[in-house]
Amino acid sequence: MSxxxxxxxxxxxxxxxxxxxxxAVQVIATKGIGSTHMNDIAAxxxxxxxxxxxYFKSKDEIYAELLYMTQTDYGLFVTAASQxxxxxxxxxxxxxxxxxxxxxxxxxxxxxxxxxxxxxxxLEIRNAxxxxxxxxxxxxxxxxxxxxxxxxxxxxxxxxxxxxxxVSLIQGLTLQRAPGIEVRIxxxxxSIIRLFQVGFKK
Amino acid sequence: MSxxxxxxxxxxxxxxxxxxxxxAVQVIATKGIGSTHMNDIAAxxxxxxxxxxxYFKSKDEIYAELLYMTQTDYGLFVTAASQxxxxxxxxxxxxxxxxxxxxxxxxxxxxxxxxxxxxxxxLEIRNAxxxxxxxxxxxxxxxxxxxxxxxxxxxxxxxxxxxxxxVSLIQGLTLQRAPGIEVRIxxxxxSIIRLFQVGFKK
Amino acid sequence: MSxxxxxxxxxxxxxxxxxxxxxAVQVIATKGIGSTHMNDIAAxxxxxxxxxxxYFKSKDEIYAELLYMTQTDYGLFVTAASQxxxxxxxxxxxxxxxxxxxxxxxxxxxxxxxxxxxxxxxLEIRNAxxxxxxxxxxxxxxxxxxxxxxxxxxxxxxxxxxxxxxVSLIQGLTLQRAPGIEVRIxxxxxSIIRLFQVGFKK
Amino acid sequence: MSxxxxxxxxxxxxxxxxxxxxxAVQVIATKGIGSTHMNDIAAxxxxxxxxxxxYFKSKDEIYAELLYMTQTDYGLFVTAASQxxxxxxxxxxxxxxxxxxxxxxxxxxxxxxxxxxxxxxxLEIRNAxxxxxxxxxxxxxxxxxxxxxxxxxxxxxxxxxxxxxxVSLIQGLTLQRAPGIEVRIxxxxxSIIRLFQVGFKK
DNA sequence: GATGAATGAGCCTTCATTCAT
DNA sequence: CATGAATGAAGGCTCATTCAT
Numbered sequence: 111m112s113x114x115x116x117x118x119x120x121x122x123x124x125x126x127x128x129x130x131x132x133x134a135v136q137v138i139a140t141k142g143i144g145s146t147h148m149n150d151i152a153a154x155x156x157x158x159x160x161x162x163x164x165y166f167k168s169k170d171e172i173y174a175e176l177l178y179m180t181q182t183d184y185g186l187f188v189t190a191a192s193q194x195x196x197x198x199x200x201x202x203x204x205x206x207x208x209x210x211x212x213x214x215x216x217x218x219x220x221x222x223x224x225x226x227x228x229x230x231x232x233l234e235i236r237n238a239x240x241x242x243x244x245x246x247x248x249x250x251x252x253x254x255x256x257x258x259x260x261x262x263x264x265x266x267x268x269x270x271x272x273x274x275x276x277v278s279l280i281q282g283l284t285l286q287r288a289p290g291i292e293v294r295i296x297x298x299x300x301s302i303i304r305l306f307q308v309g310f311k312k
Numbered sequence: 313m314s315x316x317x318x319x320x321x322x323x324x325x326x327x328x329x330x331x332x333x334x335x336a337v338q339v340i341a342t343k344g345i346g347s348t349h350m351n352d353i354a355a356x357x358x359x360x361x362x363x364x365x366x367y368f369k370s371k372d373e374i375y376a377e378l379l380y381m382t383q384t385d386y387g388l389f390v391t392a393a394s395q396x397x398x399x400x401x402x403x404x405x406x407x408x409x410x411x412x413x414x415x416x417x418x419x420x421x422x423x424x425x426x427x428x429x430x431x432x433x434x435l436e437i438r439n440a441x442x443x444x445x446x447x448x449x450x451x452x453x454x455x456x457x458x459x460x461x462x463x464x465x466x467x468x469x470x471x472x473x474x475x476x477x478x479v480s481l482i483q484g485l486t487l488q489r490a491p492g493i494e495v496r497i498x499x500x501x502x503s504i505i506r507l508f509q510v511g512f513k514k
Numbered sequence: 515m516s517x518x519x520x521x522x523x524x525x526x527x528x529x530x531x532x533x534x535x536x537x538a539v540q541v542i543a544t545k546g547i548g549s550t551h552m553n554d555i556a557a558x559x560x561x562x563x564x565x566x567x568x569y570f571k572s573k574d575e576i577y578a579e580l581l582y583m584t585q586t587d588y589g590l591f592v593t594a595a596s597q598x599x600x601x602x603x604x605x606x607x608x609x610x611x612x613x614x615x616x617x618x619x620x621x622x623x624x625x626x627x628x629x630x631x632x633x634x635x636x637l638e639i640r641n642a643x644x645x646x647x648x649x650x651x652x653x654x655x656x657x658x659x660x661x662x663x664x665x666x667x668x669x670x671x672x673x674x675x676x677x678x679x680x681v682s683l684i685q686g687l688t689l690q691r692a693p694g695i696e697v698r699i700x701x702x703x704x705s706i707i708r709l710f711q712v713g714f715k716k
Numbered sequence: 717m718s719x720x721x722x723x724x725x726x727x728x729x730x731x732x733x734x735x736x737x738x739x740a741v742q743v744i745a746t747k748g749i750g751s752t753h754m755n756d757i758a759a760x761x762x763x764x765x766x767x768x769x770x771y772f773k774s775k776d777e778i779y780a781e782l783l784y785m786t787q788t789d790y791g792l793f794v795t796a797a798s799q800x801x802x803x804x805x806x807x808x809x810x811x812x813x814x815x816x817x818x819x820x821x822x823x824x825x826x827x828x829x830x831x832x833x834x835x836x837x838x839l840e841i842r843n844a845x846x847x848x849x850x851x852x853x854x855x856x857x858x859x860x861x862x863x864x865x866x867x868x869x870x871x872x873x874x875x876x877x878x879x880x881x882x883v884s885l886i887q888g889l890t891l892q893r894a895p896g897i898e899v900r901i902x903x904x905x906x907s908i909i910r911l912f913q914v915g916f917k918k
Numbered sequence: 919g920a921t922g923a924a925t926g927a928g929c930c931t932t933c934a935t936t937c938a939t
Numbered sequence: 940c941a942t943g944a945a946t947g948a949a950g951g952c953t954c955a956t957t958c959a960t
Contacts, residue, residue: 144346144426148955158921160958169955223422223487224346240493247497267503274497275485275504279477282484285425286476292442295449295476301469302477305507321943328944350930360946362932367944371930523922530923548750548830552951562925564953569923573951624829627891628750644897651901671907678901679889679908683881686888690880695832695846699853699880705873706881709911754934764942766937775934 127165130155131179134172139214143224174235177225180218181242185249192249198257199307202276205250207299209280210287219284247273254306264308276306329367332357333381336374341419344490345426376437379427382420383444387451394451400459401509404478407452409501411482418490421483449475456508466510478508531569534559535583538576543621547628578639581629584622585646589653596653602661603711606680609654611703613684614691623688651677658710668712680710733771736761737785740778745820749830780841783831786824787848791855798855804863805913808882811856813905815886822894825887853879860912870914882912 133154138146148169152159166172191205209215225231225239250273257263264272279302286293335356340348350371354361368374393407411417424445428438452475459465466474481504488495537558542550552573556563570576595609613619626647630640654677661667668676683706690697739760744752754775758765772778797811815821828849832842856879863869870878885908892899 147953159956160922161920163956164919220425223425223490224344236493240495244495244497264506267506271497271500271503274488274495274499275481275507278484278488278499279481280484281487282480282482283477285483286480292439293446293476295473297476297480298473301473304466304469305477325944349928359944361930362947363945365931527923546830551949561923563951564926565924567952627826627829627894630894630897640897644899648899668910671910675901675904675907678892678899678903679885679911682888682892682903683885684888685891686884686886687881689829689887690884695842697846697850697880699850699877701880701884702877705877708870708873709881753932765935766943767941769935770940 123165127175128179130157130162130165131172131176134176135180135214135217138176138221139217143217143221170231170235173225173231174238177222177235177239178242180221181239181246184218185242185246188246188249192253197260198253198262199303201253202257202306203299203303205253206280206302210283210297210299213287216284216287219281247277250276257306262308263306272306279305325367329377330381332359332364332367333374333378336378337382337416337419340423341416345419345423372433372437375427375433376440379424379437379441380444382423383441383448386420387444387448390448390451394455399462399464400455401464401505403455404459404508405501405505408482408504412485412489412499412501415489418486418488421486422490449479452478459508464510465508474508481507527569531579532583534561534566534569535576535580538580539584539618539621542580542625543618547621547625574635574639577629577635578642581626581639581643582646584625585643585650588622589646589650592650592653596656601664602657602666603707605657606661606710607703607707610684610706614687614701614703617691620688620691623685651681654680661710666712667710676710683709729771733781734785736763736768736771737778737782740782741786741820741823744782744827745823749823749827776837776841779831779837780844783828783841783845784848786827787845787852790824791848791852794852794855798859803866803868804859805868805909807859808863808912809905809909812886812908816889816893816903816905819893822890822892825890826894853883856882863912868914869912878912885911 130151133156134146134151137150137154141150148162149159151172152162155162166175187208188205191201191208194201194204196204222239222243225236247270251270254263254269254272254276258265258269283297283302332353335358336348336353339352339356343352350364351361353374354364357364368377389410390407393403393410396403396406398406424441427433427441449472453472456465456471456474456478460467460471485499485504534555537560538550538555541554541558545554552566553563555576556566559566570579591612592609595605595612598605598608600608626643629635629643651674655674658667658673658676658680662669662673687701687706736757739762740752740757743756743760747756754768755765757778758768761768772781793814794811797807797814800807800810802810828845831837831845853876857876860869860875860878860882864871864875889903889908892903
């Protein structure tokens, strides 16, 4: 009744939503996107299907928020990396090793790719995804630029372009780690970094 | 007995199957995998749904053959590249520019990734895909090794590992070219090659 | 937590299932088994097709439960008959007249026979049906034995064998009463009983 | 070209049709009616589906002719039995033992019952089946009458009614011999005959 | 809010029948 | 006549979404 309760309710609601989305990521990481249905998500969050619809209008909305959440989290992660102490190579190393070590990231990558290429998903959502993808390139580009200026990173290329390659490479590698895939080659952070590093090659 | 030419029939059948698969790739390239249904494929090949089932036992079989076909084609392509005249850099350049210029390759990439990560697809098929993926790495690895020996390509890494990075990078980039995606950065073959090239960086 | 009564829900669910199965028997009795589709059953139970699948996993499961239900009911009926007061002849008379008077019994008989001879039905189900059929022979065999001992029923045969004949005869007759069949001969309980009776023949 | 050829052609055609029907019975006896499709029949007769339609207009027609054929054959069999030398009991014994020993008869029985109870089969065909069923009762009824007059068979009942019971019993028993059914009771001709015999029971 | 039963459009697949060769 | 590719209506089943309690 009091404004305080309303505020608290809204907060609770947001927390619940976040919890549901987190649960959803877990199932998707296990079952794959195509095979994850609303009842799977409901079960993962230990709520009923009906109740799920109290928090999200539709599967598309879950999808959209999921994308927003994961991309935002990723953006925060990359931004933090760009601002940590150390030189550019250290920062890239941090991004690379952290990202590759999180075993469910493949789900995130496929989630995004699927979202962008699935016709049934509204163009609006898909555009937002691409928008964020591009935005998330900026912190990495900043690292690249910094590295070029300090002479650590390959010069002569557009930093944004380099960032694009770096992220694409990592995403490509991530896909090879989906469950059931047994590529016997393990990517090594050092080797990957070296591709972008200067002076290492004589 | 038969007023028909049996041999010719068999040939025709194979041709028809190939035609259907080619058509299927086209639709998938347009609509996305998840949204491509049997009637879409039938329509794309201008045949009836029922007839589709004369050539393929199930959607899964189409899937499997599609994967086999595209991966085999890709293997031939990479093998041919590895055997063309010129040095390793020339060969990588050829692979890279050719691959990135084919606009439907994103479909191929997603097709494969989805196949590998979709639970409902029989494990057998998924394993075959990974198997072929790994096998297709070999010709690229051969190029890398050749390049390392001739001093054109980054030394000190396992050639297979380098091939893995190269292919993952290109696949990652390919994904950004799916329909409806408008990343404003165009990958440039020269810049990509340079990542693996030696002596270009002082 | 739940505004609903869980126990009551479970009870309701069982009741609904029973209701659906009863409805299914009705349609089958009218349309024949081969021509009864899921939508017919759904319509008969006045529910949607989708909802039908909340109660039963598949058509086969409906089939199996239908068989279980009808055979169990039949078993109870025969057992009750074997335990009613009166001599063996009275009991057979009761079974025979009751059974022949129920107009939908032909459906039950064909249901069982079809189940046993339809390849597409899992062997497990078919074996269970035969198992129950054999078990249901026992109470009738008991009546036969009792009759033989009291001198009412034909001696010199295995009671179980006699039961087998009795039941087969009644089943055979039941088949002649399917809808659309107009055999102009009406089976008479007394005449049928007489076949197994002693002393009636000089 | 000559009338002779035309005649011969017609004869050939009839022979082919008979061959196809015989083949059809074989498949049905193995696969069950519901699971026997046009291509199964075509394959069993070693002809193409298309060619099958040169001999029969539709599946229903095959069905109808199959029923006609089997019922006619049965009629001839029963008529022959009624006219063979020996007393009524001998004749019944012959019918019973012969019928029960033919292992595919269950298919015949189910074929007829299914035909009569399947809505999709035209009423006309179904009526014809019942008509023939009734007609085929006559020779058996004649045997019964003869037996009553000679004092071998139960008196006091309508011979036709007795025939009805006899045939129903045998049909009912036949059903228990379908493939995959393992009722551990073997019907014995002598015991069955005894049910209708006089003087055996004191 | 919470629950899960109910709905129905739509997907994959089958199969009797037709038709071009 | 012979063949089997082609057709398409219809059946079984799934699953996002709604609704009564």
